[in-house]
Amino acid sequence: MTDDDSCITGKRGKYFGICTSYHHSKGCNCPKCPSYPEKGKFMFCSKGAYPGVEKKGCLCQECIIHNKFDLEGEYFCLE
Numbered sequence: 691m692t693d694d695d696s697c698i699t700g701k702r703g704k705y706f707g708i709c710t711s712y713h714h715s716k717g718c719n720c721p722k723c724p725s726y727p728e729k730g731k732f733m734f735c736s737k738g739a740y741p742g743v744e745k746k747g748c749l750c751q752e753c754i755i756h757n758k759f760d761l762e763g764e765y766f767c768l769e
């Protein structure tokens with residue numbers, strides 16, 4: 691299992707945590723976000739913060755993953 695294909699149990703999200711599978715990553719808003727830090731990175735709600743991200747707006751609360759896993763908060767790339 692690679693870092694990009696892991697299920698983080700008990701970290702955030704409902705029931706089983708957030709799975710960063712290809713299926714879920716397709717719904718991730720990160721690449722469309724004005725704060726997006728680096729091409730090829732995504733699903734910070736599951737993987738954790740990315741160093742040096744600047745706050746320029748956040749699309750997490752409009753994201754299908756946010757809704758699907760009952761997440762709370764925003765700017766997962768920062769926190």
Ligand code: SF4
Pocket residue numbers: 717718719720732733734735736749750751753754755756761766767
């Ligand atoms: S909630 Fe935010 S960090 Fe998580 S997949 Fe959606 S846009 Fe990415």
